Amino acid sequence: MYNYITEENAKEIGLKHILQKLPTQTPYGKEVKENINPYLSDRIKDLRKTLRDLGIFLEVVEKDYQVLRGLNNHLGEFIDIKSSFYRARNHEILNEVELFEIKNQIMAMEKLRKFLRRSPIAIEVFQLLSMEKIEQLLDPENTGVETFYIYDVYSEELTNIRRKKRELEEKITYLNKKIKEEIEEEIGIKPKLNGEILVQRENEQQIEKLGNSKRVHQIAENIKFFIYKIKPSKELKILETELEDIKLLEEEEEFKIRQMLSETIGESANDIVRNIDAIGQMDFIMGKAILALQMKAVKPKIVEEPMLRVKDGRHAVIEEKLKRQGSSYTPVDVSLEKGITLITGANMGGKTITLKMMALITAMAQLGFYVPAKEAIISPVSFVYFSSGDQQSEENGLSTFGAEIEGLKVVIEKADDAGLILIDELARGTNPLEGYGISRGVLEYLKNKPSISVVTTHFDGLSNIEGIKHLQVVGLKNVPVETLKEQLQVSKDYKGVLEKYMDYRLEEKKEEEVSPKDAIMIAKLMGLKEEIIEEASKSIREREEQNE
The missing domain is CATH 3.40.50.300 (P-loop containing nucleotide triphosphate hydrolases)
Incomplete structure (x- = not known):
């Protein structure tokens, strides 16, 4: 814009103040505002369309102010995650945080699209592309919940892996519980959840029992007590090893699913970015409309x-x-x-x-x-x-x-x-x-x-x-x-x-x-000495006569 008007001039005439005052709800609207450029003589047709669109929006708002409120609420749900869509388009694999943010924004986009379809705003930029397929992809169980999870339904292999994982966790939990109960019965002390056992120093009988036990070992001592740790059984060690292996398989399968999701999102990235650009434009139009109403502009x-x-x-x-x-x-x-x-x-x-x-x-x-x-x-x-x-x-x-x-x-x-x-x-x-x-x-x-x-x-x-x-x-x-x-x-x-x-x-x-001669009159009214006023008036008359 500064080829059109310098930054200093934009500030002097008040243009920077107007742009700062213009409200935007989304980072995309803010980006449109920051990168705004004037329509020159070769784009008169585009300028007229822009003004026509603003006029259509203002007519709708003046008839029903709730449209503005509703749009404002919907736009307030968007954050800037455009870079994630670019990464997906470049065949990079998105992490779970990015997938969560994308799911959240896609759902917000769909809510906005459905709101706009019910509204009377007949402006091209207010027509968003459907994101239903991406929404279904990220919410395959149709929960409507905005949080993201790699669901079992994404993969039969993942379903089997997680079933085995749950079975192993249940067995490990059962064995841990059984061992703790046996030790509690043996020494009369209930082990903590992490398998540690605290024994007071003066409790010699319990110390002796634990010292003779092959299922615990001392890991620390204090002035007041000893700390023992339950030794895992051979069976438990085998199960825990199996669990670590199955967790690695789960991570590998989740990676494949994230790769699949990223590829699918990447294929739709252009449409998503198009919607994002439209959201920025409609946010900017809304800001201009609010400003026009505040200024009683035409x-x-x-x-x-x-x-x-x-x-x-x-x-x-x-x-x-x-x-x-x-x-x-x-x-x-x-x-x-x-x-x-x-x-x-x-x-x-x-x-x-x-x-x-x-x-x-x-x-x-x-x-x-x-x-x-x-x-x-x-x-x-x-x-x-x-x-x-x-x-x-x-x-x-x-x-x-x-x-x-x-x-x-x-x-x-x-x-x-x-x-x-x-x-x-x-x-x-x-x-x-x-x-x-x-x-x-x-x-x-x-x-x-x-x-x-x-x-x-x-x-x-x-x-x-x-x-x-x-x-x-x-x-x-x-x-x-x-x-x-x-x-x-x-x-x-x-x-x-x-x-x-x-x-x-x-x-x-x-x-x-x-x-x-306003200046002479003002000086006289403000009390400047009469002789000065007379001399000034005389000088002016003489100069006017010379010019004639």
């Missing part, structure tokens, strides 16, 4: 001709932050085509947030997400570039201006690739005269490129460049000055008052219109 219309049109667009991350602070977000309309759009307006007018909103909505749409807006028409771009104007490159030892130019060099080379270029306060890191010159040069270069480019600036004179669109933040121009004065007298929270009355919407500005 399906973007995808078009081929280069444009970005958004009605009541919102930056979801900043909107969420404002809600936590008890504030509200002002939606903004945007209508952009290829070429240059210039945005002007006073500080605190939300220009930076609007740029981030454009970038985030575009990126979300191209990743197959619904977008936070009332309406959105978007054409896929080949890349998204955002420059905040205050970046620094500590790694390369670059200043703010140097880092900006470094980024500009890269994006200028890509401008013919029809991307989205968003530059906030172009060249503000240098002196005004040179900054104006560089800004004008960049605007002249980008205005005829196929990329959609948006630049915010405080430099006067750039809006008269032929062939560029000029938008301006409405700002405070519709707010009576007396109202602002009254509010500022009541509250010393200048920022809070200005934010309350600031109109962040954009309006197209014609050449003959005079730009509002």
Whole structure:
């Protein structure tokens, strides 16, 4: 994805936050999220299908929320065992732990498949392949129990081996019991289960009996007692040897069965992995649906001709932050085509947030997400570039201006690739005269490129460049000055008052219109000395007259 947008830009515009917030229930869904890539212009058909599928799922959920609950519960049963299926496909022999995990996941897969068959979700990726044969293979006695066991029914040879094993164990148990009973009768002490006999030192009669017995031997002594061990009889030794031999035969037969099970699972591994991939996709779709509901997002219309049109667009991350602070977000309309759009307006007018909103909505749409807006028409771009104007490159030892130019060099080379270029306060890191010159040069270069480019600036004179669109933040121009004065007298929270009355919407500005002097008005209202305000206003009038 970072060929489309850099990691730094993804973080700056809020895309990383959106992806982190998107919930996934399975490791497969998480993998889909981590490896997500945008749909570019050559995959418009696929992008439309992705958005259509998300829309179908949302319609189902909005009609019956229990579908979402049920799917969420089923997906919560999956763990990542994809590597075991790959091993089986490569003819490796699975161990019993792997077979247990596979049985557990196959049964969960079948439960999910049957749930989906009963649900109204008519999406291709939600149709799983049947795993009934594998389920029967791993649960041949149809117990429905998720634990795994190498059942006798897998092999007649195994059945015979285990029968002999049980017979030997019964005989050994009987003989051990018989010997212990005889010794207990002889010395009056009951041996422990492991055949050990503890005798107190002061019990001389018992010590003498055990010392004379050929069926026990002393193995340890303590200050307080002696420990004796029962000697196995010849018959018992023979039986125990036979038991060890039969256990080896059992292990060999179980190995053959595990080999058979692994081969059979390997033959179906492609279908199983296909189901796993589908589970990851449906988990990801569910996460996008939850996010869309939380953000009150809409399906973007995808078009081929280069444009970005958004009605009541919102930056979801900043909107969420404002809600936590008890504030509200002002939606903004945007209508952009290829070429240059210039945005002007006073500080605190939300220009930076609007740029981030454009970038985030575009990126979300191209990743197959619904977008936070009332309406959105978007054409896929080949890349998204955002420059905040205050970046620094500590790694390369670059200043703010140097880092900006470094980024500009890269994006200028890509401008013919029809991307989205968003530059906030172009060249503000240098002196005004040179900054104006560089800004004008960049605007002249980008205005005829196929990329959609948006630049915010405080430099006067750039809006008269032929062939560029000029938008301006409405700002405070519709707010009576007396109202602002009254509010500022009541509250010393200048920022809070200005934010309350600031109109962040954009309006197209014609050449003959005079730009509002919000900065002068704000400085005056905040109490900057009158003589400074007068000198500033005089300087502005003189410069405007010179430009005329």
